[in-house]
Amino acid sequence: MDVRIQSAPIDIAAETARFAEGRGDAGAVIAFTGLCRDEGGRLAALHIEHYPGMAEAEIERIAGEARARWAILDLAVVHRHGRVLPGEVIVHVMVAAAHRTEAFETAGYLMDHLKTNAPFWKKEEGPDGGWVEAKAADDVAARRWRDSTP
Amino acid sequence: MDVRIQSAPIDIAAETARFAEGRGDAGAVIAFTGLCRDEGGRLAALHIEHYPGMAEAEIERIAGEARARWAILDLAVVHRHGRVLPGEVIVHVMVAAAHRTEAFETAGYLMDHLKTNAPFWKKEEGPDGGWVEAKAADDVAARRWRDSTP
């Protein structure tokens, strides 16, 4: 299990190759990539603030919950902080499992809880810039895992 | 939209980089990779037979259904045929969307229908080799999309 928070750009090809390589036990690997959209040219960049120490710990806590819930083989989360340009990667989540259902569920669970519980805050740089507002839909997405059984 | 069936090994790092690169409109990219498991050393290789012409057409039909159902930006499916070694990629599905929910749903839909409807058949090479049996769970997974609304 690998959890990293970094200011350097995330190279998803390299991350994916390193994660999936030589893994004879995995039948399914999911890679989810969250990217900085250009918002039709309106956005110059995102500034991602985080709470050092807590961000890593909280992602590891979420990952631990997922590992307790689904039979997965491995997972990795890489999250960017600092200034991120349109087209660049904000977050990259990878999950390896014997079968696809567990991989899909775990990746969804990780993303839904990262959105609501990992201490990161996005601010837009540009003419209409400002702090990005949290979405009610993200709270709903995270809550639905409480009502379902794996 | 890119659908390919090939006997050459699938390089997921290269596929992922090519698919995600310079895409300022996408906020979410899912890559699902189905791999040949070594089955604890029992499996020497898989032989994947396919129905040329129909395999491509059927995957394109499934992809078209997914595009009609969810607002996604792009997708790609690469499927291997011929002899595949443990640890190698059998199928690689990528979906780009503005938001993660559509990307997750589309990738799940594609995989569930590829399993049940794309004309490929796996045979195991090894001491206990033989044709892989279709799983009832895959039919159930594909059917559940009929009862749900996007």
Next chain:
Amino acid sequence: MKLVYFAWVRERIGLAEEDIDLPDSVDTVSALIGWLATRDEAYAHAFERPEVIRAALDKHHAPHDASLAGVTEVALFPPMTGG
């Protein structure tokens, strides 16, 4: 009519494809499977459980009651295991 076979249907019959003139009475997928099963022991083995056989007509999935009228190529195969 061109017939194509895959996986263990192909192996049991011993052929990947063949051209056959069908009697007029063989006008559906179901009738075709039943008729082929009577040809010899190899075909009988391939189609001993007709209910598990899947069919494609001109490369489109089709149910067992689908008509063969106007069809050029019929594929018969076991449940698929790709992905």
Next chain:
Amino acid sequence: MKLVYFAWVRERIGLAEEDIDLPDSVDTVSALIGWLATRDEAYAHAFERPEVIRAALDKHHAPHDASLAGVTEVALFPPMTGG
């Protein structure tokens, strides 16, 4: 007590962190937010809608009724927008 602020809470207060001696009566997250809001206009602005403020005690999420007893570091911030 070490207090740390993030995003627009940090910007409105004009500080990323500070050390404060709290009165004994300020013994929960909720009481802390209410007390800070009375300090000056900047704090009042940061905490004008207490219900949207999230808290972490020693880097663990905590509800507004959580006790501050034994806590070294309190973080106050708006809803998170990572991922």
